Amino acid sequence: xxxxxxxxxxxxxxxxxxxxxxxxxxxxxxxxSEEDAQEVADFILGKLDTVQxxxxxxxxxxxxxxxxxxxxxVFLLLKSEEMNQDKIHTIQQQLQQV
Amino acid sequence: MATAAPEITVSHIVAAGxxxxxxxxxxxxxxxxxxxxxxxxxxxxxxxxxxxxxxGRKETQFTAEGDGQALRKVFxxxxxxxxxxxxxxxxxxxxxxxxxxxxxxxxxxxxxxxESITKPLTTYLRYAELVxxxxxxxxxxxxxxxxxxxxxxxxxxxxxxKEALTFxxxxxxxxxxxxxxxxxxxxxxxxxxEQTLGSDPELRKEVKRRMSEIxxxxxxxxxxxxxxPQLETDKAAKEKAERERKDARGKIDDVIGxxxxxxxxxxxxxxxxxxxxxxxGFNVDNTLVSLRQELISKNGLGPVAEYKQVEAKYLQxxxxxxxxxxxxEALQNELDGPGNLLHERANEIKRQRTILLGKKVExxxxxxxxxxKKKQYDDTVSDDKLKQYDAIMQATSSGEDGQPAGEIALHxxxxxxxxxxxxxxxxxxxxxxRELKKSGDEQLxxxxxxxxxxxxxxxxxxxxxxxxILLERRDMLVESQNKEIADATTERGExxxxxxxxAMEKRWVSxxxxxxxxxVNKDNIKxxxxxxxxxxxxxxxxxLIIRDLWTANPPVLKGGYGGYTxxxxxxxxxxxxxxxxxxxxxxxxxxxxxxxxxxDFLTARGMTGLNPxxxxxxxxxxxxxxxxxxxxxxALKSHEEQMLEEQYGQYLNLSVMAEGSxxxxxxxxxxxxxxxxxxxDKKKWLQAFLAALxxxxxxxxxxxxxxxxxxxxxxAVGALRGATPETV
Numbered sequence: 001x002x003x004x005x006x007x008x009x010x011x012x013x014x015x016x017x018x019x020x021x022x023x024x025x026x027x028x029x030x031x032x033s034e035e036d037a038q039e040v041a042d043f044i045l046g047k048l049d050t051v052q053x054x055x056x057x058x059x060x061x062x063x064x065x066x067x068x069x070x071x072x073x074v075f076l077l078l079k080s081e082e083m084n085q086d087k088i089h090t091i092q093q094q095l096q097q098v
Numbered sequence: 099m100a101t102a103a104p105e106i107t108v109s110h111i112v113a114a115g116x117x118x119x120x121x122x123x124x125x126x127x128x129x130x131x132x133x134x135x136x137x138x139x140x141x142x143x144x145x146x147x148x149x150x151x152x153x154g155r156k157e158t159q160f161t162a163e164g165d166g167q168a169l170r171k172v173f174x175x176x177x178x179x180x181x182x183x184x185x186x187x188x189x190x191x192x193x194x195x196x197x198x199x200x201x202x203x204x205x206x207x208x209x210x211x212x213e214s215i216t217k218p219l220t221t222y223l224r225y226a227e228l229v230x231x232x233x234x235x236x237x238x239x240x241x242x243x244x245x246x247x248x249x250x251x252x253x254x255x256x257x258x259x260k261e262a263l264t265f266x267x268x269x270x271x272x273x274x275x276x277x278x279x280x281x282x283x284x285x286x287x288x289x290x291x292e293q294t295l296g297s298d299p300e301l302r303k304e305v306k307r308r309m310s311e312i313x314x315x316x317x318x319x320x321x322x323x324x325x326x327p328q329l330e331t332d333k334a335a336k337e338k339a340e341r342e343r344k345d346a347r348g349k350i351d352d353v354i355g356x357x358x359x360x361x362x363x364x365x366x367x368x369x370x371x372x373x374x375x376x377x378x379g380f381n382v383d384n385t386l387v388s389l390r391q392e393l394i395s396k397n398g399l400g401p402v403a404e405y406k407q408v409e410a411k412y413l414q415x416x417x418x419x420x421x422x423x424x425x426x427e428a429l430q431n432e433l434d435g436p437g438n439l440l441h442e443r444a445n446e447i448k449r450q451r452t453i454l455l456g457k458k459v460e461x462x463x464x465x466x467x468x469x470x471k472k473k474q475y476d477d478t479v480s481d482d483k484l485k486q487y488d489a490i491m492q493a494t495s496s497g498e499d500g501q502p503a504g505e506i507a508l509h510x511x512x513x514x515x516x517x518x519x520x521x522x523x524x525x526x527x528x529x530x531x532r533e534l535k536k537s538g539d540e541q542l543x544x545x546x547x548x549x550x551x552x553x554x555x556x557x558x559x560x561x562x563x564x565x566x567i568l569l570e571r572r573d574m575l576v577e578s579q580n581k582e583i584a585d586a587t588t589e590r591g592e593x594x595x596x597x598x599x600x601a602m603e604k605r606w607v608s609x610x611x612x613x614x615x616x617x618v619n620k621d622n623i624k625x626x627x628x629x630x631x632x633x634x635x636x637x638x639x640x641x642l643i644i645r646d647l648w649t650a651n652p653p654v655l656k657g658g659y660g661g662y663t664x665x666x667x668x669x670x671x672x673x674x675x676x677x678x679x680x681x682x683x684x685x686x687x688x689x690x691x692x693x694x695x696x697x698d699f700l701t702a703r704g705m706t707g708l709n710p711x712x713x714x715x716x717x718x719x720x721x722x723x724x725x726x727x728x729x730x731x732x733a734l735k736s737h738e739e740q741m742l743e744e745q746y747g748q749y750l751n752l753s754v755m756a757e758g759s760x761x762x763x764x765x766x767x768x769x770x771x772x773x774x775x776x777x778x779d780k781k782k783w784l785q786a787f788l789a790a791l792x793x794x795x796x797x798x799x800x801x802x803x804x805x806x807x808x809x810x811x812x813x814a815v816g817a818l819r820g821a822t823p824e825t826v
Contacts, residue, residue: 013143013144013145015144016143016144016145016148017143017144018144019144019148020141020143020144020145020147020148021144023147023148023151024134024137024138024147027130027133027134027137028130028131028134030130033130034130034133034151037151038151038152040148040151041148041149041151041152042152044148045145045148045149045152
């Protein structure tokens with residue numbers, strides 16, 4: 001992973017939307033109360049706007065998932081997407097060298 | 099297995115009635131699931147959603163007084179200070195007679211539209227929050243306390259009550275759907291509405307919830323922006339540059355004053371401002387020259403300047419002569435030196451010396467003339483004048499000749515720096531403002547369209563809340579009715595029951611399990627009612643059930659007759675097996691089927707989009723789960739309504755006893771106490787709409803005859819007539 005790769009506006013928006021969907025799902029399943037959701041919203045808004053690089057982003061997601069496990073799936077999914085991107089990038093580089 | 103008619107017993111009612119609290123729409127919808135559904139619907143952007151959740155506003159926190167006011171301020175770009183200069187001109191001459199700053203026209207229109215709906219909604223909500231409290235205190239010592247605590251005068255309360263109830267009465271099809279309301283005196287109308295809908299806590303809660311939802315959403319919506327932080331920074335920097343430019347000019351004035359140089363501030367200001375322009379490249383040197391000339395001229399130092407020029411030439415001439423003298427002496431020394439010069443060199447030296455001597459004589463002449471010229475200034479050029487002149491020259495020295503820059507030059511450079519800065523910033527600000535205006539106007543258009551949508555939603559709040567309440571209460575009635583279906587005796591009979599159940603769930607008022615959205619099919623309801631009317635109580639139900647059982651093709655009749663449809667086939671020609679099936683289906687489910695049809699009919703006709711007298715709104719989907727109303731045909735004719743009442747009055751007038759519901763009984767008693775115990779001769783079932791609203795499901799009772807009520811309206815209807823509810 002390129003540790004200096006900046007978090008783009010599109011990625012930030014995607015993370016917001018994924019976390020929002022996870023929040024609604026958890027509230028609907030009564031795994032998250034509205035009071036908890038308020039605390040979560042405060043946490044997310046306080047951090048997600050400030051992360052600049054991918055490592056910072058995943059550090060934030062990991063912290064979020066450790067505080068509220070309902071976000072584990074979002075963290076794992078985004079992590080897996082990130083790793084896939086890395087693999088694709090590696091393969092592309094190898095192909096260019098052939 | 100017995101095929102007893104379904105029955106809803108008193109125990110159902112007692113059980114439900116024991117709760118004695120509204121258990122309809124609000125409790126069903128206002129839980130976390132409703133909240134999630136609202137959030138999902140209103141916030142497509144995750145970030146906006148989190149902002150809203152963080153704010154943590156809920157309908158329970160929404161207050162009519164505070165938030166109702168705040169809701170109004172959401173409109174007009176959220177009081178975005180979008181003002182422009184408006185002129186009021188004389189009508190005849192067109193000459194402007196007044197100018198004032200006010201909201202831009204389109205913003206003002208949005209504000210006015212919002213005001214026209216938020217005001218009555220807020221008034222209603224405030225009234226509804228207080229009405230029970232007031233009615234308890236009314237006529238007692240607590241009445242004054244009520245007014246004091248709520249900071250109201252009696253007149254204000256009366257006005258609020260009237261406005262709220264009038265708004266309610268004019269909502270949707272309420273007035274059109276209940277002709278008997280029209281026949282009442284105004285105060286009686288208000289009393290009637292107050293006892294029923296006006297004080298209905300569920301309606302209040304629904305209205306509050308919906309207002310809160312809009313407020314929540316509108317509060318975090320993006321406003322049109324005509325400014326940005328950089329612009330503000332640039333404006334501040336420009337102001338600073340302008341200030342420092344003026345300060346620099348002031349300092350030049352100070353210098354002029356300090357040296358007693360005759361000039362005026364305005365002269366200097368005019369000159370500097372005229373010369374230090376972008377067109378002139380804010381050129382300091384040129385301006386310095388001009389300023390110097392101005393000062394010399396204004397101070398009468400022209401002769402000094404001339405003298406100084408003469409003197410300069412004089413000194414230059416002396417210098418030139420001294421150089422010539424030095425050159426002559428050098429040649430002479432070479433000539434007189436110890437060595438022997440070549441003949442040619444000696445001649446050359448002599449030749450050059452002769453030329454230089456000639457020049458020196460000439461220069462001496464010049465010096466003599468200039469000396470004489472200088473003396474001519476003795477009378478006009480005093481020492482003071484010379485000092486003044488020197489001061490000007492020194493102060494305006496640019497410093498480029500190796501001399502230290504003069505004070506005026508330094509201040510003028512400061513002036514130039516700031517003038518250029520202010521000029522550049524002005525251009526930058528102008529450009530930015532043009533861009534912001536363009537993008538701001540674009541954003542404003544989007545914002546105002548959004549505001550228009552909120553206004554439409556606000557306008558729909560009351561009718562939709564009424565519709566939703568009807569639908570929810572209908573659901574609760576239907577749930578009670580479903581419990582009382584006898585089992586079929588055969589496998590075919592079970593299949594028949596299944597098909598009929600499906601038809602009952604889908605044909606009139608249906609509900610999508612996923613979206614929870616209802617579909618109210620008025621056309622189907624009307625078709626089926628007409629079949630019931632024109633085929634009569636015996637055959638009508640049979641024909642509908644045949645239609646539902648043989649969904650694709652009608653049954654094959656005795657003798658192989660065909661070509662009929664369910665509504666025109668001769669029922670006597672049904673073969674024995676089919677007849678037995680239909681008989682069993684009608685026996686086990688006929689009453690439930692009719693209950694459902696009439697329940698759905700009464701529900702649907704009470705809904706805003708379905709009123710037979712006011713077919714105005716077709717799609718009720720705005721809030722909550724909403725309902726799609728299918729309505730392409732006109733309503734029942736009046737004679738059909740009459741036939742319906744004659745044949746099926748028991749399902750319409752409803753055999754309900756007032757004492758079956760504590761709430762219903764209290765309402766009826768309260769109305770009686772206010773003299774509203776006599777109705778009109780209007781058709782009783784036309785009152786079903788309002789009665790259905792006031793009679794919570796708790797009043798559903800059975801008559802013990804196997805005929806269950808479709809809707810609990812008898813209590814109110816009967817009591818209004820001053821009699822026990824009738825069974826027609």
